[in-house]
Amino acid sequence: xxxxxxxxxSRAFRGARFxxxxxxxxxxxxxDLFMSxxxxxxxxxxxxxxxxxxxLLVPLVAGMFISRDYTNNTIRNKIIVGHSRVNIYxxxxxxAIAIGFALTLINLIPTLGIGIPLLGWGDADMDKVWIxxxxxxxxxxxxxxxxTFMCMTMQGISGTVLSFVAYxxxxxxxxxVLAFNSDNELGKLIIDALPDFQFSQLTSVGELPERLNRxxxxxxxxxxxxxxxxxxxxxxxDIK
Amino acid sequence: xxxILQTNALVKKYGGATILRELTMNVPKGSIxxxxxxxxxxxxxxxxxxxxxxxxxxxxxxxxxxxxxxxALAQMRKKIGAIVETPSIYLEMSARDNLLxxxxxxxxxxxxxxxxxxxxxxxxxxxxxxxxxxxxxxxRLGIAFALAGNPEFLILDEPINGLDPQGILEVRELxxxxxxxxxxxxxxxxxxxxxxxxxxxxxxxxxxGHIVKEMSAEELHDAxxxxxxxxxxxxxxxxxALTEMNYSFQMTAPNEAEIxxxxxxxxxxxxxxxxxxxxxxxxxQEESLENYxxxxxxxxxxx
Numbered sequence: 001x002x003x004x005x006x007x008x009x010s011r012a013f014r015g016a017r018f019x020x021x022x023x024x025x026x027x028x029x030x031x032d033l034f035m036s037x038x039x040x041x042x043x044x045x046x047x048x049x050x051x052x053x054x055x056l057l058v059p060l061v062a063g064m065f066i067s068r069d070y071t072n073n074t075i076r077n078k079i080i081v082g083h084s085r086v087n088i089y090x091x092x093x094x095x096a097i098a099i100g101f102a103l104t105l106i107n108l109i110p111t112l113g114i115g116i117p118l119l120g121w122g123d124a125d126m127d128k129v130w131i132x133x134x135x136x137x138x139x140x141x142x143x144x145x146x147x148t149f150m151c152m153t154m155q156g157i158s159g160t161v162l163s164f165v166a167y168x169x170x171x172x173x174x175x176x177v178l179a180f181n182s183d184n185e186l187g188k189l190i191i192d193a194l195p196d197f198q199f200s201q202l203t204s205v206g207e208l209p210e211r212l213n214r215x216x217x218x219x220x221x222x223x224x225x226x227x228x229x230x231x232x233x234x235x236x237x238d239i240k
Numbered sequence: 241x242x243x244i245l246q247t248n249a250l251v252k253k254y255g256g257a258t259i260l261r262e263l264t265m266n267v268p269k270g271s272i273x274x275x276x277x278x279x280x281x282x283x284x285x286x287x288x289x290x291x292x293x294x295x296x297x298x299x300x301x302x303x304x305x306x307x308x309x310x311x312a313l314a315q316m317r318k319k320i321g322a323i324v325e326t327p328s329i330y331l332e333m334s335a336r337d338n339l340l341x342x343x344x345x346x347x348x349x350x351x352x353x354x355x356x357x358x359x360x361x362x363x364x365x366x367x368x369x370x371x372x373x374x375x376x377x378x379x380r381l382g383i384a385f386a387l388a389g390n391p392e393f394l395i396l397d398e399p400i401n402g403l404d405p406q407g408i409l410e411v412r413e414l415x416x417x418x419x420x421x422x423x424x425x426x427x428x429x430x431x432x433x434x435x436x437x438x439x440x441x442x443x444x445x446x447x448x449g450h451i452v453k454e455m456s457a458e459e460l461h462d463a464x465x466x467x468x469x470x471x472x473x474x475x476x477x478x479x480x481a482l483t484e485m486n487y488s489f490q491m492t493a494p495n496e497a498e499i500x501x502x503x504x505x506x507x508x509x510x511x512x513x514x515x516x517x518x519x520x521x522x523x524x525q526e527e528s529l530e531n532y533x534x535x536x537x538x539x540x541x542x543x
Contacts, residue, residue: 003347010344015332073328080291080324081346081389082317238254238294 004083004091012065012095013102021057025050025107032111036119043115044124048203050107051136055167055196057103058143062096063160066151070159076239085235089152093227096144104140131212132202138219139195145223149230155240171196193218242269243305244393244425245290250299252285252449259285261449262299267427267442272419274440275429276533282449283429284325287397291322303393318346321391323399327382331371335362335381338370342385352388360384360414376407383414394418394426400435408435415439433529447537464527467498471520481515498525 012018032046069075069092078088150166151159174190174197181187191197192214201209209215245267252260260282267273277283288294290301296308303320306313329338335357343350357363360380365373370381379399386394396415400408416439418424430436436443443460445453455463472478475495482489488500505522512519527535 003345006347007341007345011330011341068330072330073324073326074330076291076293076322076324076328077342077385078345079293080317080320080322082292082314083345084314236295238288 001087001091004078004087005094008065008091008095009098012062012099017061017064018099021061021103022106024053024057025103026110028053029107029111033115033118036115041119041122043111043119044122044129047108047111047115048132048136050111051104051139052199052203053107054100054104054140054143056164058096058100058140059147059160059163059167061103062099062144063147063151063163064157065095065099066092066148067157067160070151070156070240073240079239086231089148089227089231089234092152093145093148093230096148097141100140100144101137104137128208131208135198135202135212135215135219138216139199142195142219142222142226145226145230149226152230153233153237155237167196170194193222195219195222243267244269245301245303245427247286247290247301248299250286250289250301251297252282252289252294253297259449260289260297260299263446263449263451265444265451265454267425267444269425270419270423271442272415272426272428272440274436274443275427275446276431276433276436276443277429277446278431278537281446283431283446284397285449286446287322287324287395287427287429291320291324291395292317293324318389319392320395321383321386321389321393322395322397323379323382323386324395324397327378327385329370329378329381329385332369334367334369335365335373335377335384338381339384339388342388346389348389352390356384356387359387359417361410374407375402376404376410379403379407379411380414383411387418391424394424396426396428398430399428400430400432412439433533437529445533445536452536460529460532462500464529464532465500466502466524466526467500468503468522469525470497470499470522471495472497472517473520474516474518477515477517478512481512481517484515485511495520 028050032049033043035041036043036046069078075088079085146167147160147163150163153159154162171194174194178187178190181190188211191201192209192211198209198215198219202215243266245265247263247265250260250263251258263282263286265286275283275286285294289296290303292308301308303313304316306316330341333341336353339353339356340350343353354363360383362377362380362384365377370378373381383396383399386396399415400411403411412435415426415428419426428436428439437460441457443453443455443457444451469492470478472495475491475497478497479491482497482499487503489497491497509519
């Protein structure tokens with residue numbers, strides 16, 4: 001496992017896609033600083049905005065990283081030399097999570113490092129800030145688990161593309177369902193379980209979400225489902 | 241005889257299609273095993289199964305004497321190098337970076353990196369990315385990957401496909417060198433029989449997912465060598481005469497013999513005549529590896 005991680009990490013954090021993504025996250029950070037400065041906001045209202053790009057950037061960087069192993073057929077080398085499929089899958093998942101965390105931190109560090117001295121913190125409750133940051137990182141893990149599942153089971157670039165599409169299709173369908181079920185249990189489930197809706201609640205101004213205690217359960221459930229299904233499918237898959 | 245690879249009644253099915261049918265083969269240690277079969281016969285499927293890329297439907301195999309059901313085989317797989325169909329390399333990296341990445345993945349220190357690059361003649365490619373390599377260079381880089389773990393068993397699936405004559409020569413010389421100088425057992429699949437015949441010490445012929453024949457190069461040479469078929473109405477006299485003359489031959493029918501010792505016709509016929517042998521017909525038979533293979537699979541479907 002450690003050997004796989006070393007090899008993955010030496011490949012993951014270089015290349016045009018990663019640096020473009022770093023550029024996007026830095027651009028978003030500085031745009032947030034600029035907008036907050038212009039409107040006279042404290043940085044507490046803006047510092048999580050960069051995380052909204054995770055649904056786009058995790059598939060782009062982590063998804064392409066995993067898919068490239070299939071398009072180059074280098075996944076074969078890992079199996080041929082005797083690495084277990086479970087270790088290969090988990091090493092890719094950990095790498096995808098690390099990519100997501102790295103991009104989140106690349107956005108957060110300048111936002112907070114420059115924003116707090118320049119604009120002031122604002123009046124946000126620190127308990128809410130820490131909870132929201134924790135949930136934000138958990139959502140990044142959900143994205144990484146989903147992308148890893150799609151890429152490892154689709155065995156190619158189609159996994160990356162479908163993970164882009166699936167995320168937005170699910171959100172769209174959920175919005176339609178929600179329009180007719182906003183007050184019942186199904187509506188609550190959609191709002192609390194799907195990452196997109198969790199994120200909207202976490203970043204909305206005001207009090208913490210009403211059913212916040214359910215968020216980590218749903219997120220951990222999604223991570224377990226994606227990873228469990230991905231491991232089961234990859235374990236018995238014939239590799240092209 | 242020691243065997244590096246043995247399979248026992250391997251079956252591989254995809255959906256409703258059976259690709260490998262009770263396949264049993266034996267690859268002797270130290271050999272260059274030519275795995276011969278037409279396209280679609282199941283060569284690559286078998287290689288995918290033994291390299292663990294594909295799951296076995298039923299049957300079993302052992303590598304280095306360890307069965308596929310034994311978890312200890314995973315550790316021994318480090319001693320296997322393989323190229324399956326196309327070289328599995330990072331196209332966006334140089335040859336050196338590719339190998340470094342491979343060493344990291346195997347958890348080994350890259351002590352032999354330069355030596356291997358020299359061996360496959362890629363040490364002077366500098367920062368040129370693999371995507372800009374010729375097919376032959378990519379093939380050699382794939383072989384470098386396969387060699388990185390000091391393998392005892394090398395599996396090469398159609399390694400000369402698409403190579404130009406120079407590339408074929410280079411790969412052939414490299415394979416011979418690895419076998420003779422480093423003692424690596426090599427399983428090499430191909431449907432280019434002429435090329436295989438320059439390398440292989442043993443053969444396995446596959447057709448319809450089943451091994452139809454395994455033999456050594458010597459046995460194949462004997463089976464393929466030119467001979468004269470003699471039909472006679474005095475078979476006992478012919479048998480006695482050929483034995484007395486110390487010829488290599490075999491009686492293939494009650495009145496028919498195949499003679500393998502080269503001879504000139506006139507003195508041969510005179511000698512037989514003197515011993516009371518009456519020859520009805522005599523014809524020269526030539527059998528190439530292609531002919532032998534086509535006869536073996538029972539038709540002319542080979543392509």
